[in-house]
Amino acid sequence: MRRFFAPLLALGLAAAGAAQAEDTLTPLHFQSQGALGSIDKAAAQRGFLVYQTVCAACHSANALHYRDLEALGLTPDQAAGVAAGVKLADGSAATLDSPFKDPAMPASAFGGAAPPDLSSIVAQRKHGTMYIYKLLTGYAAAPQSVNLLPGHYYNTAFPGGQIAMPPVLRDNAVTYADGTAATAQQEAADVAEFLTWAADPNLSARHQIGLRAVIFFLFLSLVALASKRGIWRERA
Amino acid sequence: MTTDAKQSWAGERMPCLGGLCGALFAPRCTPEGKYLDTLPGLIAIALAFLTLSGAVMAAYYDPWHAFASVQFIRREVNNGWLVQAYHATGATALFGLVYLHLFRVMLTRAYRAPGEFAWWLAVKLLALLLFVGWMGFVLSGGAAGYWSLFNAANAAVSLPGAPGAVARWFLGGPAAPASLARLEMFHTVLALAALAVAGGLLAARRKVAPQPAPGKGVAFYPYYLAQYLAALAVFALIFSVLLFFAPHFGQPAVNALAADPLTLPAGTALPWYLLPLAGVADALPGLWGGVAGVAGALVVLAALPWLDRAGPDGAKGKLYCALTWILALDVLALGATSAAHDNPQAPLLLGLFTLWYFFHFLVLTPLVTAMEAK
Structure with missing residues (x-):
């Protein structure tokens, strides 16, 4: 049901930050990757728009609250506005729950394949960020040699090649407020960055503190080693 | 005051203070120390800090909602992500130190008399830590931990006779939330026991350490203190690289998935x-x-x-x-x-x-x- 709020959401996110149109596809790169990576907040905001408009029709991300979006640059009012758009009693303290009231319903509706919770999906898969991107852009016509199971789609990134999730991303499935061209690939890359943040909300802080800690202990080690040598030399 | 005078002054007024004075200031150590001799000390320090971070986590951990409470610590508690990553990386660092220490003792053959008692304590420490480490892994409530507990518990409670009865008492039945509540308690108690064994290892090694030739000994302070500080600083450097840039080092990725009794994930590991x-x-x-x-x-x-x-x-x-x-x-x-x-x-x-x-x-x-x- 949440997909009907897409225009409202886009409007809400438009005011979220003075983000510039960006292209993370040529070449494909994720700011969150690498030893000193940090979350690209603009991309993660766009990714949340894709999540809320498209993914959230089936998937939950129940470790996240709407108020957590403030970490991506939304003001408390904007986060509350997003939550109000989904008509939640708890406001922005609500979690991003499954859209299905009955927990047994999705599995029975999708031939036994329950849509997994997306809060930590990036941590659960090898090279999770890239995996999400490749999965969402990996749909293709099945080769002659593959007999597709009923209700399955051919996907080059999915283990076994047959996935029960239909291809959901298409060009202009959402309208980005910052002017970024909403191609299906850009949507996939943005949602991958959003889910990277969802799985590890402290990634930026961890890398930032880590760099300082390593520099500090590097100098402390040098000083401690030098002082040890000095003290032992005096003895002789 | 000379060292002897200080020691006797303190010893006459409070004997344990005199002992501490002697340990710090009396020239009892050999004049050539290897950095790797500090490994048992680093093990004790790492264990003490693991106990501290574990105490913080215990304030928020809930065995009845294990996975959700670890998520709560990582996402909601102030700096909880740092404490949790510290605890997980601390386990990695501790086992690295223990394995390295055992290997070094084997290589230098320091396990031979009179070092055999220190060797037994080191092996005992390893056995204890393996058990404590496994329990900590299970307590995370992830899918890999759940199925590891499931296999171990089902095998153990199905044993006939006394072993099965002990296992049922220990686990409270196979892989239930009640098992996690018990394991949380044993994880804490046995970790403290490991701390005691690590203290014993330090004491046993001090006793059998090579004695200096008369008049050639050096005091712990400042010589060996400086060496300990240097070793600790290098250890902290390696530790912070792991902690901040590879917090899930050596952990199966499947454990990021909540345990589901109806789903056996592919590739569970330890x-x-x-x-x-x-x-x-x-x-x-x-x-x-x-x-x-x-x-x-x-x-x-x-x-x-x-x-x-x-x-x-x-x-x-x-x-x-x-x-x-x-x-x-x-x-x-x-x-x-x-x-x-x-x-x-x-x-x-x-x-x-x-x-x-x-x-x-x-x-x-x-x-x-x-x-x-x-």
Whole structure:
């Protein structure tokens, strides 16, 4: 049901930050990757728009609250506005729950394949960020040699090649407020960055503190080693 | 005041203070110290800090909602992500130190009399920490931990007689939330016991440390204190690289998935420090085979002072040193094969590596050491 709020959401996110149109596809790169990576907040905001408009029709991300979006640059009012758009009693303290009231319903509706919770999906898969991107852009016509199971789609990134999730991303499935061209690939890359943040909300802080800690202990080690040598030399 | 005067002044007023004075200021240490001699001290420090971070986590951990409470610590508690990553990386660092210490003692053959008691304490510490580490892994409530507990608990409670009764008392039934509540308690209690063993290891090693020639000794302060601080700083550097840039080092990715009793995830595995012993357990058939493998692997390790036939003053041969290095590679290979247990060649390789492990201790060690001592 949440997909009907897409225009409202886009409007809400438009005011979220003075983000510039960006292209993370040529070449494909994720700011969150690498030893000193940090979350690209603009991309993660766009990714949340894709999540809320498209993914959230089936998937939950129940470790996240709407108020957590403030970490991506939304003001408390904007986060509350997003939550109000989904008509939640708890406001922005609500979690991003499954859209299905009955927990047994999705599995029975999708031939036994329950849509997994997306809060930590990036941590659960090898090279999770890239995996999400490749999965969402990996749909293709099945080769002659593959007999597709009923209700399955051919996907080059999915283990076994047959996935029960239909291809959901298409060009202009959402309208980005910052002017970024909403191609299906850009949507996939943005949602991958959003889910990277969802799985590890402290990634930026961890890398930032880590760099300082390593520099500090590097100098402390040098000083401690030098002082040890000095003290032992005096003895002789 | 001279050192002796300080010591006697303090000792007459409060004997333990005099002992502390002597330990710090009396010239009792040899004038050449190796950095790696600080390993038992680092082990005790790492354990103490693990206990502290564990105490913080215990304030928020809820065994009845294990996975959700760890998520709560990582996402909601102020700096909880740092404490949780610290605890997980601390386990990795601690096992790294313990394995390195055991390997070094084997290489220098310091386990021979009078060092055998310190060696037993070190092996006991390893056994205790393996158990505590496994419980911590299970307490995370992830899918890999849940299924590890499920397998272990179902095997243990189905044992006939007294072992099964003890297992039922210990676990409170197979893989239930009640099991996690009990494991949380045992994780804490046995971690404190490990801290006591680490203290014992320090004391035992101090007693058998080589004595300096008369008049040539140096005091702990400032010489060895400076060395400890340097070793600690380098350790902290390595630790912070792991903590901030690889917080999930050696942990199976499947454990980021909440446990589901109806879903067996593909490729469940153990954290890296349990893999070699799990490989030995997998290589032997049946439940009792696994139990005997784990117990046997630790017993032959503890029996090393007797298996070494060279005697306390025997020569340290090159061949046995090379064999010890090969044993280290064998243990690494056991861990790597155990991690890749879906490979069709894995059972054969696990069998071979396990065979070599026991062959090294039970046959090669007595033979080669006796030969080289001549």
